[in-house]
Amino acid sequence: MAPRILVAGGAGFIGAATTAHLLARGDEVVVLDNLSTGHADAIPAGATLIEASIGDRAAVASLLSSFKPDACIDFAGLIATGESMEQPGRYFATNVGETLVFLDALIAAGVEKFVFSSSAAVYGEPQFLPIPETHRTAPTSVYGATKLHIEEALSWMARQGTLQYAALRYFNAAGGSPQAIERHAVETHLIPLALAAAAGDAPTLRLFGDDYPTPDGTCIRDYVHVEDLATAHLAALAALDRGTKESVVNLGSGKGFSNKEVLEGIERVTGLPVPVVVAARRAGDPAVLVASNELAREVLGWVPVKSALDQLLGDAWAAYRVLNHG
Ligand SMILES: NC(=O)c1ccc[n+]([C@@H]2O[C@H](COP(=O)([O-])OP(=O)(O)OC[C@H]3O[C@@H](n4cnc5c(N)ncnc54)[C@H](O)[C@@H]3O)[C@@H](O)[C@H]2O)c1
The missing domain is CATH 3.90.25.10 (UDP-galactose 4-epimerase, domain 1)
Structure with missing residues (x-):
């Protein structure tokens, strides 16, 4: 049977590119997106859209009882660093609060494989270059702090045996394809x-x-092509299928x-x-x-x-x- 993948935030730039790759290899894909910054017309044909927020527990529970995904990739969230400094409460409520509700609902439904969109923003000001995953994390923005909070929650959940996860710390997503056009609501890139x-x-x-x-x-x-990011998500799913419990990996060109x-x-x-x-x-x-x-090369076998x-x-x-x- 084809793998069933839930893609939260699949109407956005990176989520749409990844959805296209999942569909191309024959997966069944449901996109969960509230279209707050994404675009319904960006979702590749063949994926089903459920228009709801990841923090809407009733909608998520209903979706999970009918679709029963094998794994979830979560791109959903607010992404503008400057805006996060002006609206910290909104960023914590969405990126942390809603994501925790979502994780809880996934775990309750028995979905134990989770790939999370993290960010280079968790590092803050680098102490040395290039930045490895072992570099200290000291975000200088609310946005970066929200990503680090979720990484920490995921790490605890994995250590308690509740789920397996990969947190992918993207550097600057860029490029484009017919399936993925960068058109953020508040464009800062x-x-x-x-x-x-x-x-x-x-x-x-x-x-x-x-x-x-x-x-x-x-x-x-460090700019990384959205198509290279998409293939990294497929590699992260494969690593979870091989039984990798926990990985935190940079995605950049180097x-x-x-x-x-x-x-x-x-x-x-x-x-x-x-x-x-x-x-x-x-x-x-x-x-x-x-x-x-x-x-990323070692753990995921990923090469941009x-x-x-x-x-x-x-x-x-x-x-x-x-x-x-x-
Ligand atoms: N673009 C980059 O350079 C970059 C770098 C590092 C990390 N990231 C992370 O990657 C992810 C995807 O980024 P993107 O560039 O594709 O952004 P995007 O804004 O294009 O996509 C985000 C998607 O999530 C949806 N969404 C937002 N809040 C939601 C909610 N509460 N419930 C359901 N859906 C919701 C939006 O409608 C949108 O479709 C984000 O989590 C972002 O923080 C992006």
């Missing part, structure tokens, strides 16, 4: 904002800080690019200039974030194959044009 500015669909791009202690003064980040290098790359792949104005630094933005992805900068930017641009210019 450099690449979609710069593409919109290059296309003339948005005003000048604001570049936050050019006086960081990096070679060109702009922040350096290479960093400065904001200026990304903007030059966008000009290269689009052939268009990106209008830029330099603005003040954003609070809580570390100068450099680059993953060590050794553990689409995360080279120009491929990732070219795919993001192709997806952007499909969405905005037909």
Whole structure:
């Protein structure tokens, strides 16, 4: 029988890409999403949408009694770091409160395999680079703190034998595909904002800080293609099937690019200039974030194959044009 996978947050950027991969290998997929930031039309054909929040215990219980998934991948949550500092209560209520209700309902229904979208934001300011999973965790944002709270709950649950889990700490998700177009409700990510500015669909791009202690003064980040993230989730499910109880794994390309290098790359792949104005630094933005992805290679057998900068930017641009210019 085909595996039955529940994808919470499957109407979002990374969830939709992963759903497409699950369907392509023949899994049965139900997407649970409240569409607060996701898009129903992003859900690949073949998956069934249940429109509800992960914290809606009655809706989740009813779904679990009819669908009976073998495993759950949970992408659902609020993702904007700056917004999390302005609305900490809302971020804790959704990312921690609702996720705990959801976990409790899954466990009560006997769903014991769980893959969680965590984030590089759990590390805060890095003490050294590249960042391995053993690096100290000291989030500098409410958003990062909410992810760490859930990791801690998962670790306790796994140690008590209640569930098996993989927490995947993504660095900067990017790229795109026909199934996965980055269009967050509150867009704060450099690449979609710069593409919109290059296309003339948005005003000048604001570049936050050019006086960081990096070679060109702009922040350096590790971008990982959404398609590579999707394959990592399938690898995480396989690890749970092999009996791995607990894994906490970085997902990054292992290479960093400065904001200026990304903007030059966008000009290269689009052939268009990106209008830029330099603005003040954003609070809580570390100068450099680059993953060590050794553990993902070892534990998941995962290798990013689409995360080279120009491929990732070219795919993001192709997806952007499909969405905005037909
Ligand atoms: N995009 C990144 O660079 C990045 C980096 C690190 C971690 N993450 C994490 O990965 C996950 C997916 O990110 P994304 O970029 O696809 O974001 P997204 O906003 O595109 O997707 C999130 C999805 O979750 C849904 N959702 C939100 N709250 C919900 C709730 N309470 N109940 C049900 N559904 C709910 C939204 O409608 C949306 O479809 C998030 O948990 C995010 O924190 C993302």
